[in-house]
Amino acid sequence: MKNQIESLQKEIDDFRINDNQTLEKYRIEFLSKNGKVQKLFDDFKSVSIDQKREIGQKLNLLKTVSENKYNESKEAIIKTTSNIGIEVPDFSLPEIPNEDGTIHPLSQVLEKIIKIFSGIGYDLSDGPEIEDDWHNFTALNFPPNHPAREMQDSFFINKNPDILLRTHTSNAQVRIMESGKMPIRIISPGRVYRNEVISARAHCLFHQVEGLYINKNVSFKELKDTIYYFVKAMFGDNTKVRFRPSFFPFTEPSAEVDISCLICHGKGCNVCKYSGWVEIMGCGMVDTQVLENCNINPNEFSGFAFGMGLERITMLHYQIKDLRLFFENDVRFLRQFQNQNI
Amino acid sequence: MKISYNWLKEYLDFNISPKEIGEVLTDCGLEVEEIKTFESISGGLEGIVIGEIKELIKHSNAEKLSITKVDVGEIDLLQIVCGASNIKVGQKVAVALIGSTINHINGEKLNIKKAKIKGVESFGMICAEDELGLGMNHEGILELPPDVKIGTNASDYYKIERDFVFEIGLTPNRGDANSHIGVARDLYAALNINSNTNVKFTKPDLSGFKIDNTNRTISVEVLDSVACPRYSGITISNVTIKESPDWLKNKLKAIGVRSINNVVDITNYLLHEYGQPLHAFDADKIRGSKIVVRQEKQNTSFKTLDGNEIKLNADDLIICDAIGGMCIAGVYGGFESGINSETTKNIFLESAYFNPTTIRKTSISHNLRTDAALHFEKACDPNITVDVLKRAAILIKEIAGGEISSEIIDVYPNPIEGFRFSISYDRIMQLSGFPIEKEIIKKILNYLEVIIEKEESGRLDILVPAFKNDVRREADIVEEILRIYGYNNIELTDELSSAYLPKINFNHYYFKQFETSKLLSGNGFQEIICNSLTNLSELKNYFEPSNNVTVLNSKSVDLDTLRRSLLISGLEAISFNIKHKHSNLKFFEFGKVYEKVNSDLKEERILSLMITGNINEESWYSKNKNADLFKLLSIIKKILTKHGIEYTIIKVANSLFHYCLELRDKSNNVLGIVGLVTDDLNNKYDIKKEVFYAELNWDIILSLKGKLSVYKEIVKFPEVRRDLSLIIDKKVTYDEIKCLIFEKSDKLIKELNIFDIYESESLGIGKKSYSLSVILQSDMKTLTVEDIDKVMNNLINKLELKLNATIRK
Numbered sequence A: 001m002k003n004q005i006e007s008l009q010k011e012i013d014d015f016r017i018n019d020n021q022t023l024e025k026y027r028i029e030f031l032s033k034n035g036k037v038q039k040l041f042d043d044f045k046s047v048s049i050d051q052k053r054e055i056g057q058k059l060n061l062l063k064t065v066s067e068n069k070y071n072e073s074k075e076a077i078i079k080t081t082s083n084i085g086i087e088v089p090d091f092s093l094p095e096i097p098n099e100d101g102t103i104h105p106l107s108q109v110l111e112k113i114i115k116i117f118s119g120i121g122y123d124l125s126d127g128p129e130i131e132d133d134w135h136n137f138t139a140l141n142f143p144p145n146h147p148a149r150e151m152q153d154s155f156f157i158n159k160n161p162d163i164l165l166r167t168h169t170s171n172a173q174v175r176i177m178e179s180g181k182m183p184i185r186i187i188s189p190g191r192v193y194r195n196e197v198i199s200a201r202a203h204c205l206f207h208q209v210e211g212l213y214i215n216k217n218v219s220f221k222e223l224k225d226t227i228y229y230f231v232k233a234m235f236g237d238n239t240k241v242r243f244r245p246s247f248f249p250f251t252e253p254s255a256e257v258d259i260s261c262l263i264c265h266g267k268g269c270n271v272c273k274y275s276g277w278v279e280i281m282g283c284g285m286v287d288t289q290v291l292e293n294c295n296i297n298p299n300e301f302s303g304f305a306f307g308m309g310l311e312r313i314t315m316l317h318y319q320i321k322d323l324r325l326f327f328e329n330d331v332r333f334l335r336q337f338q339n340q341n342i
Numbered sequence B: 001m002k003i004s005y006n007w008l009k010e011y012l013d014f015n016i017s018p019k020e021i022g023e024v025l026t027d028c029g030l031e032v033e034e035i036k037t038f039e040s041i042s043g044g045l046e047g048i049v050i051g052e053i054k055e056l057i058k059h060s061n062a063e064k065l066s067i068t069k070v071d072v073g074e075i076d077l078l079q080i081v082c083g084a085s086n087i088k089v090g091q092k093v094a095v096a097l098i099g100s101t102i103n104h105i106n107g108e109k110l111n112i113k114k115a116k117i118k119g120v121e122s123f124g125m126i127c128a129e130d131e132l133g134l135g136m137n138h139e140g141i142l143e144l145p146p147d148v149k150i151g152t153n154a155s156d157y158y159k160i161e162r163d164f165v166f167e168i169g170l171t172p173n174r175g176d177a178n179s180h181i182g183v184a185r186d187l188y189a190a191l192n193i194n195s196n197t198n199v200k201f202t203k204p205d206l207s208g209f210k211i212d213n214t215n216r217t218i219s220v221e222v223l224d225s226v227a228c229p230r231y232s233g234i235t236i237s238n239v240t241i242k243e244s245p246d247w248l249k250n251k252l253k254a255i256g257v258r259s260i261n262n263v264v265d266i267t268n269y270l271l272h273e274y275g276q277p278l279h280a281f282d283a284d285k286i287r288g289s290k291i292v293v294r295q296e297k298q299n300t301s302f303k304t305l306d307g308n309e310i311k312l313n314a315d316d317l318i319i320c321d322a323i324g325g326m327c328i329a330g331v332y333g334g335f336e337s338g339i340n341s342e343t344t345k346n347i348f349l350e351s352a353y354f355n356p357t358t359i360r361k362t363s364i365s366h367n368l369r370t371d372a373a374l375h376f377e378k379a380c381d382p383n384i385t386v387d388v389l390k391r392a393a394i395l396i397k398e399i400a401g402g403e404i405s406s407e408i409i410d411v412y413p414n415p416i417e418g419f420r421f422s423i424s425y426d427r428i429m430q431l432s433g434f435p436i437e438k439e440i441i442k443k444i445l446n447y448l449e450v451i452i453e454k455e456e457s458g459r460l461d462i463l464v465p466a467f468k469n470d471v472r473r474e475a476d477i478v479e480e481i482l483r484i485y486g487y488n489n490i491e492l493t494d495e496l497s498s499a500y501l502p503k504i505n506f507n508h509y510y511f512k513q514f515e516t517s518k519l520l521s522g523n524g525f526q527e528i529i530c531n532s533l534t535n536l537s538e539l540k541n542y543f544e545p546s547n548n549v550t551v552l553n554s555k556s557v558d559l560d561t562l563r564r565s566l567l568i569s570g571l572e573a574i575s576f577n578i579k580h581k582h583s584n585l586k587f588f589e590f591g592k593v594y595e596k597v598n599s600d601l602k603e604e605r606i607l608s609l610m611i612t613g614n615i616n617e618e619s620w621y622s623k624n625k626n627a628d629l630f631k632l633l634s635i636i637k638k639i640l641t642k643h644g645i646e647y648t649i650i651k652v653a654n655s656l657f658h659y660c661l662e663l664r665d666k667s668n669n670v671l672g673i674v675g676l677v678t679d680d681l682n683n684k685y686d687i688k689k690e691v692f693y694a695e696l697n698w699d700i701i702l703s704l705k706g707k708l709s710v711y712k713e714i715v716k717f718p719e720v721r722r723d724l725s726l727i728i729d730k731k732v733t734y735d736e737i738k739c740l741i742f743e744k745s746d747k748l749i750k751e752l753n754i755f756d757i758y759e760s761e762s763l764g765i766g767k768k769s770y771s772l773s774v775i776l777q778s779d780m781k782t783l784t785v786e787d788i789d790k791v792m793n794n795l796i797n798k799l800e801l802k803l804n805a806t807i808r809k
């Protein structure tokens, strides 16, 4: 038996593998079910017990060596054949230009906001940009001569009756409330106008996303829960939120919402004017007068509303400091937003 | 509104840092925008000491300079070069030491360093009054009394006061907090509810008020008690009008109020303490010793405090004497009746409550936006006028001398008690959404001076004080409770109690926009967003002006018309980028166009597409290709296919374009247009290259119910392709060939394509060559050569016969 192993070892060593054919021949001759190595294993059953240990070791070694030879030869053949006549191109050449366009940063941020609110059952709603006084002001509890009207400077298309470019997307809320179908749970994104001279910090045009939820038993706590959900989804779980009591004609109680500064994380920097906080939106419980103006019984229904400036959220998100960049459409600006990781 | 930390401490006995107080104020609705440090002398005279001049010699190189040796309490005398002419040996002076910074009264700062002046070393500076920030005087150095101890710190000598000032952005509904006492009230409530401290609220002590005599009684008559619900007054005689004491000047300076004289300063002080505007008249100028509150005739002339002549409105409320107007009530004083430091001996002090709307109207119409008017507008407290008079009288006697020489006159025919209503604990719970202990609710109301008149079966009957004129309904009371409880103390639970199943329209405009934007950006298009306000005056030929929607009051004439087409703003964007050396552009925009049709103001959503320059980036990989019609048509095809919309294209006339194509669906809806922009328009925007523009009527496209994809069995039998080169007349279109081939369609022809177009004179004059590929397939069997030849021969015959085509071999 020992001799047989040794002579087979020699035979294996001498077998020359040059190509795929000889490789296959080798496999059949030595490694297959009917091959010579397997044959020795078959014979091994008849070896006397005292020799079993020694012969067994030798036989196992033979098997390993013969299999290694097969694998190594196979690899060598693959290497040599694949290299014939093929050169590696100069892969350091600049890549084929990425010709993808980009989606405007305002649209990217808007899509994320819409997705976040769709996730908790908010439908979309919109109203016209050219609006009458009732839907833009009066229904929203801005009575004539009220100081709150001074806060907004509007573009008028017509006076008496007043037709103007809407100063907020709340007109969409009035319209859906007037439609009378309860409950209401919507966001209304859209373009709004203020009669301002264009500068880095002010523009005659910007975009808002406002939200409205009206149902039985809607509470201030739910408003807070909703805003927290939004902030964490929009800016990350580690973002801190602060509510500040404030005033809007169309909500009561009202609040402004601050988040921990995205740049310095609350330590203080010039973006947050060293306060650690940046303001992102206003919100509150829909004023009972507004509900009544829209023929909703405030004793039966309550609701909350919130509103944010899309440009402001986008500026915070991308650290953009000049509002004008959004509407100049400079491709040197727009092309920076290829990464849609927002 | 500026609120002083030190003032607040006079009313509340807290021991909490300004920063924390600032946070508490913000949390209860008085937003602290900034906290500033105040020093009664800016810089606090840090590093400035009192010294004595021991020696003095003239500088040899400069006649006006002296070289002094000054004792500042150190071992060595300091050598200082000084240019003042009033300098003398033995004077006590203020010396700025090396390393200190002096804060000049004009705001400039100067760091004191060791210096060499005309060759002589100088170790500090002897200061003049203005250099110390103490006053305006620059007539030589400041000389101090001889008994001041050498080495005393100037800050100790001048008893510098330090304070912190909160800049609060007061919202329009918070007239009740438009004063230090008003702010203290909120702070008192918030501190007692939210911290373990027990803070006491002490309002100014009025027990010292005593009427000395009634020698100067002035009668008051109010003719319009709607505009003036309450009018109170008092006279004080034999006062001395002069400069205010330092404590008062510093108090006002801290909150940014300039000192005038003792009496005016006291009225200003009380305005900011109580929020009650006071007006001081020279009692001797009140003709007839009588005050009448009434209106004047329209256009009556009135000379104001600053000497201007104005014309009064018939509804302006005027404080008159027996003869005529003395003062525009609550807004501005008159030229004659005011107090004057030289002549005034006796004063009449007015403390009134005017109707906020009356004051606002008058203040705006005359553009007199005074502090008093701004307070009255936000509504003051009608019930403190007498208290404030008492406080004022006590202070005037203390500071300006004199005696109180009348009873308090008080005309208040219909006292304003406040607002009564009731609210239940259940309602509070329902609106806030979480339980607040009854005791806490009652405490908050109590701290805010809301009186609970009755509590019965879960309901509170409350009386809201008159100064809270914005608290009239249940929701207002809930806000009062919540803002003191602390919005930030409301615990979150991650669950909404009033949930319901949503109905969301996923075909909404925005969802479709985002899908399409991804398709477009993936195809190299850049989204732009343009201003919808523009100027169309140069484009009258293209857009009929009577159909423009125009803004009446734009602050910028360039932006007074709403855009009629996205083309115009798009050309502006292209022009902008070409100027910045980027001329290969592919843009899209989702936006609205606006138009006036008869009296209707219409707005419609449009998707615009534009390309110019090369359609690919320059690269080693592929050749540049110019923008053309087909690139735009292919992207439109992609968009409309995604919406399941089939369409046909026809040629139309449109003055904006060299040529223009219109897209229509089967029901003849116009889906959009495509065209090549005219040179005239290009020139207006300085664009040299061709611009291809398309717009899709997005509202119409979204309103169409597009075809849905339906699965068809995959055919088991193989496709066969046959190529065919035709020589045809140039005027024959691909569409004609296609119609012919599919006409009385041989069911075996599945697809037709064109893979080469060739034009050459060698083909014959007016000829071109189209190379077609025809795909044949049967649903029933594998096609034989005979089957295929039969179809192809038939097809060739038709082409030869109908289109006069020659088949190239």
Ligand SMILES: [Zn+2]
Pocket: A261, A262, A263, A264, A265, A266, A267, A268, A269, A270, A271, A272, A273, A274, A276, A277
């Ligand atoms: Zn920061």
